[in-house]
Amino acid sequence: MADKQNVVSVSDRIPALKEQRKKRANRRLIFYLSIFFILIGIVVYFQSPLSHVQQIQVEGNYTGETREIIDQSALVSGESIWSQSLGSAKERVEQIPYIEEATIERSPDNITHYCPRTDRTAYLHNNDQFIPVYGNGKLMEEQSLDTYPSDAPIIFNWQNEELLEAFFVELDKLGSGMINHISEIHPSDDDPTLLRLFMNDGIEVETTIENFASYMAPYPTVARQISEPSDGILHMKMSPYFEAFNPEEYAGRFMKSTLIRVMVG
Incomplete structure (x- = not known):
């Protein structure tokens, strides 16, 4: 059962x-x-075209070199987004002197370059050309001008490349606000570490490459204490002071006679 x-x-x-x-x-x-x-x-x-790059964009670049950045990256619209190397494109874009670092991102059908660029801090005068110098110390000879620029200070008669690189580091530390006060920069023939600056307010300044940024930072405050333009040089070093001189005795170097010394600050 x-x-x-x-x-x-x-x-x-x-x-x-x-x-x-x-x-x-x-x-x-x-x-x-x-x-x-x-x-x-x-x-x-x-x-299908769905995998092809429809648009290439550049962000963080505000001076109009978009086409140059895209061309340098070698990325191409209309080709597969997955067949193009973003790593290689990044390396190529960062070879542009005014681009310090680049980030390239991929979306379903777009490629975007994020290129925060360094500011143009000066021009280097060379053979009647004015070569832009950017905040990272790189020179852009392809953008050289043959007319006198007015948007950044001009460096004249500079021979020592090693000192020039050191000066670019200091100049970048200074910041655009203070840089805009400077019209021309000349190294001394006797001592290339000594600089003569012609300021946009008409004052002539003597300072050094070493500690240039910290020495020049208080310039606006110090310059306001000079009541009126006079023949002389404002020494912007550890302790700023104004040194007047007789223009008839001024020749060659920055200062040939010391007649009046007025402490500033």
Whole structure:
């Protein structure tokens, strides 16, 4: 009797087991079909214009060199977005003198260059050309001007490249607010670490490459204490002072006679 009950119970379970096997087979079929259609979709995507670069943008660049940055990156619209190396493009863009660091990002159909650029801090006069100098100390000879610029100080008669690099570091520390006060920068023939500056307010300044930024930082306050323009030089060093001189005795170097010394500050 017990054996008959066992046989009946097993027979009753057979339909349920078949239903479970059917469900498992259906799930496997759905899984394989999903994989198949995903692969088909990927192939179609890469073969269609959907994977092509529709637009290349530049952000963080505010002086109009967008076309130059895109050309330098060698990224091309209309080609597959996945066939173009963003790492190589970044390295190429960072070779541009006025770009200190670049970030290039990819979206579904766009490539965006983020290029915060350094400011133009000065011009270097060379062979009747004015070569832009950027905050990272790089010169952009391709942007040289043959007319006298007025948007940044001009460096004249500089021969020592090592000192020039050191000066660029100090100049960048100074900041654009103070740099805008300077018209011309001349190294001394006798001592190339000594500088003569002609300021936009008409004052002549003597200072040094070493500690240039810290020495020149208080210039606006010190200059206001000079009541009126006079013949002389404002020494901007550790302790600023104004030194007047007779222009007839002034020749060659910055100062040939010391007649009047007025402490400032």
